[in-house]
Amino acid sequence: MAGIVGYGVHVPIYRIRIEDIARVWNEDAESIKKGLNIREKSVPSTDEDAATIAVEAARRAVKHAGIDAHSIGAVYVGSESHPYAVKPTAAVVVQAIEAGNDVMAADLEFACKAGTAGMQMAMGLVDSGMIRYGMAIGSDTSQGRPGDALEYTASAGGAAFIIGREKKDMIADILKTVSFTSDTPDFWRREGAVFPSHAGRFTGEPGYFRHIMNATKMLFEETGFKASDFDYAVFHQPNGKFPVNVAARLGFTEKQIEKGLITPVIGNTYSGSSMIGLAATLDAAKPGQRIMMTSFGSGAGSDSFAIEVTDNIASKRRNSVLVRQLIEKNKTYIDYSIYLKNRGSIKKR
Amino acid sequence: MERSSASLWRKIRPRYNLVGNECKNCNTGYFPPRVVCRNCGRKSKMAEKQFSGNGTVYSFTVIRTPPDTFKDEAPYTIGVIKLDEGPMVEGHVIDTGAKLRIGAKVKMAFRKMYVEDDEGLIHYHFKFEPL
Numbered sequence: 001m002a003g004i005v006g007y008g009v010h011v012p013i014y015r016i017r018i019e020d021i022a023r024v025w026n027e028d029a030e031s032i033k034k035g036l037n038i039r040e041k042s043v044p045s046t047d048e049d050a051a052t053i054a055v056e057a058a059r060r061a062v063k064h065a066g067i068d069a070h071s072i073g074a075v076y077v078g079s080e081s082h083p084y085a086v087k088p089t090a091a092v093v094v095q096a097i098e099a100g101n102d103v104m105a106a107d108l109e110f111a112c113k114a115g116t117a118g119m120q121m122a123m124g125l126v127d128s129g130m131i132r133y134g135m136a137i138g139s140d141t142s143q144g145r146p147g148d149a150l151e152y153t154a155s156a157g158g159a160a161f162i163i164g165r166e167k168k169d170m171i172a173d174i175l176k177t178v179s180f181t182s183d184t185p186d187f188w189r190r191e192g193a194v195f196p197s198h199a200g201r202f203t204g205e206p207g208y209f210r211h212i213m214n215a216t217k218m219l220f221e222e223t224g225f226k227a228s229d230f231d232y233a234v235f236h237q238p239n240g241k242f243p244v245n246v247a248a249r250l251g252f253t254e255k256q257i258e259k260g261l262i263t264p265v266i267g268n269t270y271s272g273s274s275m276i277g278l279a280a281t282l283d284a285a286k287p288g289q290r291i292m293m294t295s296f297g298s299g300a301g302s303d304s305f306a307i308e309v310t311d312n313i314a315s316k317r318r319n320s321v322l323v324r325q326l327i328e329k330n331k332t333y334i335d336y337s338i339y340l341k342n343r344g345s346i347k348k349r
Numbered sequence: 350m351e352r353s354s355a356s357l358w359r360k361i362r363p364r365y366n367l368v369g370n371e372c373k374n375c376n377t378g379y380f381p382p383r384v385v386c387r388n389c390g391r392k393s394k395m396a397e398k399q400f401s402g403n404g405t406v407y408s409f410t411v412i413r414t415p416p417d418t419f420k421d422e423a424p425y426t427i428g429v430i431k432l433d434e435g436p437m438v439e440g441h442v443i444d445t446g447a448k449l450r451i452g453a454k455v456k457m458a459f460r461k462m463y464v465e466d467d468e469g470l471i472h473y474h475f476k477f478e479p480l
Contacts, residue, residue: 013444046422047443047460052473055459083471092473096365096459098399330444330479341421 002123002163003170004307005133006065006316009279009323010056011157011266013330014043018152020336025147032152037240041155041267043334044141046342050079051089053158053272054139055096061135061160062097064320067169069097072162073131074104076121078114078138078271079158080189080196082107093137104131111187112236113297114138115159115271120177120303122163133164138271145195146345153239155267159275171313172282172291175306176223180215187298198298207300208238212246215302216294223306227251230306231289234277236296237263252292259284260293266327278307280323287311357472364474367400367457369436380436402457402475404432409442409449418463430455430477441476454480 017040022029033039044053054077062069077089090105104125108114115138122134139158144150164170186207189196199207212235220226227233233252235243240263247257260277269276274295281291287309294304340346362368369380373394377386380400386393409428412419419425426449428442442449443458455477462474 045443045460047462047476049461049471051471052459052461055473059459095361096473098366332444 001174001176002126002165003173003310004161004282005067005164005169005171006061006162006319007159007279007282008057008060008062008064008320009157009159009276009326010053010060011269011276011327012042012044012048012053013332014045014334014342015040015331016043016334016336016339020339021152024336035241036152037244038153038264038267040265041153042157042269043339043342044156048141048156049083050081050139050141050158051083051092053141053156054079054089054093054137054160057139057158057160058093058097058135058137060321061162064316065133065162065169066316066319067133067162069099072097072099072103072133072135074122074125074134075099076106076108076118076134076136078108078110078116078118078136079140080109080111080114080270081141081143082109085191089139093135110301111297111299112238112268112270112273113295113301113303115275116293116295116303116305117297119161119163119305120179123174123177126163126165133162135160135162138273138275140270140272142268142270143189143195148195150196150198153263153268155269157266157269157276158272159279161275167310169312170310171316172285173308173310175308176219177303177305178215178218178222179301179303180211180218181301182211184211184298184300186300203298204242207298208236208242208296209246209249211300211302212236212294212296213249215304216250216292219292219294219304219306225290225292225306227256229290230256230292232259232281232285232291233257234260234274234281234291234293236274236294236302237261237277238268238273240264262323262327276323282309282313283317283320283322283324285309285313287313354470357470365459367402367432367438367475369398369400370395371398371434378432378434378436380432380438398434400432400434400436402432404430404438404455404477406442406449406451406453406455407431407437408451428455428477442478443476444478449479456480
């Protein structure tokens with residue numbers, strides 16, 4: 001089956017601490033930090049959006065893969081914050097990585113799992129022989145209404161994965177992927193609305209937990225694997241608490257998820273969330289190890305992947321920027337007023 | 350800044366990827382591209398060249414009195430970057446903190462340069478960031 005040939009991540013350098021947000025809304029920062037298991041979140045610069053983040057991640061992925069961008073036959077970009085309502089982010093990426101014009105491309109939206117849906121689409125095209133390589137990106141500058149619980153977590157970042165089928169350049173083989181989808185009204189944003197709405201506690205059990213548990217159990221059934229057959233597990237991370245909880249329910253240990261648990265230090269990057277977690281896990285993985293990833297997108301659905309790392313991972317690592325290092329590089333803290341300005345929330349007329 | 354789709358479209362490759370040209374006769378690189386090589390004149394053999402985006406800060410200044418287009422971003426840094434392949438390029442230098450100095454190594458980044466208005470086009474462009 002198709003596998004991962006390379007990957008790249010981008011996270012803006014700006015951070016805001018939970019204390020700075022809590023102070024504005026007279027809330028107790030310590031209880032929020034403990035309750036959501038998050039310390040700070042990334043904030044885009046004024047000159048960043050989901051397209052620039054996608055391009056930065058895509059360029060790193062091409063470099064990591066060590067392939068000619070012209071051999072990429074499809075580019076799919078999943079996001080909830082595409083800069084244009086009509087004009088594809090994917091076309092900007094195709095141009096910016098100089099992939100040529102003979103490329104299939106489209107923007108995807110499935111809340112926080114559009115990027116992993118893109119990985120499945122690229123796998124299908126690669127396995128059918130229609131293309132040699134496909135690129136799937138999850139990238140967001142997430143929205144959260146000021147004063148809403150989401151404001152503590154909604155952040156910015158993205159990851160790009162290049163999918164191919166030739167064993168010689170594959171760093172990880174995707175053994176199996178399955179999806180679980182249902183019409184669930186847990187979180188939404190209508191056309192033209194600035195901020196998403198959500199159904200509070202309803203987003204938990206009927207949304208996040210039901211879909212992730214079912215998709216992961218389907219993966220177990222179809223592969224014959226159980227939690228202990230994997231070295232690592234990665235889940236969508238709307239906060240730092242849910243993935244720890246769902247991992248325990250599925251029989252995974254905290255050690256299996258710690259490498260990919262990124263939300264406590266950068267927040268929820270929406271479409272980028274599980275994919276950045278996978279990238280951070282691959283940064284640490286050794287040949288022969290197995291990784292389980294299950295994404296989640298509200299609305300709702302989960303994509304689950306069984307991945308086995310190949311011998312090529314070590315030799316390609318010299319082309320990559322490690323996620324944990326990237327997150328710390330040039331990290332710059334801003335306060336709530338600069339955060340509002342960077343988000344474009346201060347109206348001057 | 351122009352508000353023309355055609356003008357924006359024509360400049361996309363140089364703006365996204367530093368696509369200029371070089372003279373194959375004397376191996377001199379140019380950005381933006383030149384029709385004729387400064388050294389070789391009529392013997393010029395100009396060919397497209399995509400520069401790596403890696404370079405060194407030759408000089409820089411901090412803009413505190415910006416044009417209207419960038420008034421919300423001041424203060425910001427404009428640098429003259431000597432690309433590894435030779436040409437000098439002027440551009441925004443981002444994420445500098447207080448550490449930028451002449452001779453610092455930089456690489457190309459991809460950012461928004463300019464947004465026309467709420468209903469207009471977004472102009473993406475190369476900028477430079479410290480390594």
